[in-house]
Amino acid sequence: MKDMTETLLRVDDLRTHFHTFAGTVKAVDGVSFSLAKGEIMGLVGESGGGKSVVGFSILGLIDSPGRIESGQILFDGEDLAKASEDRMHKIRGKEIAMIFQDPMTSLNPLHPIGRQMDEMLRLHTDLDARGRRARCIRMLEDVGISQAEDRLDSYPHQFSGGMRQRVVIAIAMLAEPRLIVADEPTTALDVTIQAQILKLIRRQVREHGASMILVTHDLAVVAEMADHITVLYCGKVVERGPTRQVIDDPRHPYTAGLIASIPDPSDRKHRLDQIPGAVPDIRKLPRGCNFRDRCPRAQALCAEREPDLETQEPGRSAACHFPVEGGGT
């Protein structure tokens, strides 16, 4: 994905905060990135990193006590952060589709899946009844569901977990959206099923020329799927870059720590490298760099000033005063 390709989505200094009794949770605090047409971007981080909230913000699904405080979400030139709920309703499903970890959040347990697919098409296309039905059957076959015509009358609970996620993918792809936000789409699935679903998602996205934001905690999944990686820590982007480069040669100590703490079968050590401590309470973040208490490279400057996301080399950036030198691993 070159820089010259057309940008589909640009998120600019997005801040989404949650105002709870115990204090303001700055779940997303100044996140910026852009996504080219046809690109798959992995949005990576641990729990509390704010990665899901970014996805929900793009879809306009932030409910009270949460609020988008500032920033822009430019989707094809239109600022979704300021779009009305009516407008978002038209965009969701048609322009931007979503795939969640739990397929049952997007499936209605009371309706057969055929009806749910049909509704989607009625809302977003002007096909007639027969055309819609044909499209649904083709879509189900496309995601690997056999006897698709009969399965249209099945209810979600009649499918297994993996099959349900296939149905969700089929529904998500029906209206040919230009952007797909997939939030931990395979975390609830077994490894062998995960492999099938990842392959399916990738094929669908590529075939339809869509872009995708893949939200996940699993670096290995991102390594297999994404073109670019954006790493979040405590609501801020700490590193961005092309997938292979970031994984082979991470610049931010947090990214480096994450990668090192995954056991590597080809290089077995007695002790794993670990990041000490735990993610700080996001309501009481330290001054300066959020990662400094856990960082092996931290110095006095890190406690004073928060590092900005700086471009290290074309296409790569990291938010660190003392980035890991290139060619490290």
Place this chain on the structure above:
Amino acid sequence: MTAMLEVEKLEQKFDVSGGLLDRLSFSGGRILSPRRVVQAVNGVSFDVQQGEVLALVGESGCGKSTVAKTIARIHNPTGGTIRIDGQEVQGLSDRELLPVRSKMQMIFQDPYASLNPRQRVRDIVAEPLLEQTGNRAEARDKTEALLARVGLNAEHAGRYPHQFSGGQRQRIGIARALSVNPRLIIADEPVSALDVSIQAQILNLMMDLRDEFGLAYLFISHDLSVVHHIADRVAVMYLGFMVETAPRDTLFAMPRHPYTRALLSAAPTLDPAKKARQIELTGEVPSALSLPSGCCFRTRCPFAWDRCAAERPALRDTGDGQQVACHLIDEPERDKP
């Protein structure tokens, strides 16, 4: 070496048919009340030596957690033998089991559900020891020492679980298991609910404790990279059967059962280029309510032929401590895609 744990032909069935009224169904003009039995574990045998880490691997529903919980006697086994440190325990009553529990403890999967939210940390950690000895002073000293050992401090002892992060809670769970000086620890997916950076901390702690106390672990996991890091030997389960067991390096370098091979090739890795040859599975795991005839894996196996439906393969030695339950061992010429 002597065996800390020996399991022979362990079977676990759960009757899920419910009460008489729930069971009634109407079919073919007759009222029936069929029993529905989940065959969770179907004759599994293995052993864990002193100081050894045996990893039990498989996907959800393969029965690995049931095996763990049956050995820990959270469930009572429906068949087979369990010997802990040479003593048969499957028929023992709760009272007779108490001394056995000082040799065997358990670490649980969910750090949020495995600690009683209404108990203070010191009471949680001391509970198993107090059941054994009833000596409060000793339990208090021991609790403090254990909390320090797992990386928490004395002031944490008076707090409640909700004041801790997931990783810290798992440390509390480990301290609780260690309080009676066990020699065998059953760890049921102990790191799968934790963030990656915390996973490494807990795995390191568990390995340090093993070296320090000579612990044996029965380590249940679905995560192959974790298993590769921690295990001495690996046993692979599918649908309540054991399909392959081997020393770690043998299993990862030369997996023989098609399911093991598929599992290894399906796991995502940081470096997809280095991936082993792919075996891709289609379809999904059959229901444990009605097992397939013959080999449990044949419905998804790319190599299956008629013999697999007719005859259930037994676990057989193939040398180097590797055991495989697959007809391909007899007919290697069929091992082609």
Place this chain on the structure above:
Amino acid sequence: MMTAFFASEFFANWRRNGSAIAGSVILVIFAVIVVFGPWLVWQDPYDVAGLDLMDSYKPPAWLPGGDPRFPLGTDGQGRDVLAAIIYGTRISVLIGVSAMICSLVIGTFVGLVAGYFRGRLDGLIMRIADIQLSFPSMLIALFLMSAFGTGIDKVLIALTAVGWVVYARTVRGQTLSESGREYVQAARVAGLRNAKIIRRHILPNVTTPLIVVATVQVGTFILIEASLSFLGVGVPITQPSLGLLIKNGFDVLFSGLWWVSVFPGLFIMALVFGINLFGDFLRDELNPRLK
């Protein structure tokens, strides 16, 4: 301890919730009446020697013919209606609260046993509960009272017989879900016996939803008791509750002597209203699903 309470989210929400405050104020007033009742009145309404028939059926103090000694008027025996209400409130609240406690204890015990051990016993207990819930509780209480005869103790038995079911069902459901959780399994691995597991691990974790049920049930019990007494099968005439006061005044209601029964009625209404307002607030606060 107190400062922690005032800094808590519970207290902050309470302060912002008008109906919760109103409910609490009403409950505090009634608590004062119940605790200090005998010192709030100048006349013991059931000391016949202190009554004067010359004072009978005086209207409330602000009406023509009213007497400032009797702010809410008097009944046929010259008894101060306010004093009778204060004594009656004590009896009504005493019955409501005691019956709630009996139901709570018995229902919780039954629910714990049924939910933890499951099996046949569980099936049997829950079928009894289902059958009982398919009759109106008023009808069951009425039937029991006609069998037992009147008396505070008998009202308590009848109300408990009606009330235990709701606790048993709630506790059983909670116990079923809690006993599958890992901390209960951990207790088994630690070697604890069932009784100890139930007492130390399950009981503390199933009680929160009971607080709401118990609060609202006190109101329900006060109403049932009032109805029973109004029908003449409740408390004896020597220990009149609010319900019995209404009945006593009811006979003369249509001769224009309305105050004898209307004021006790208003008090019952205010009391149950206060309980329900507060109960609703507790329900919202203690239900984690709404948060």
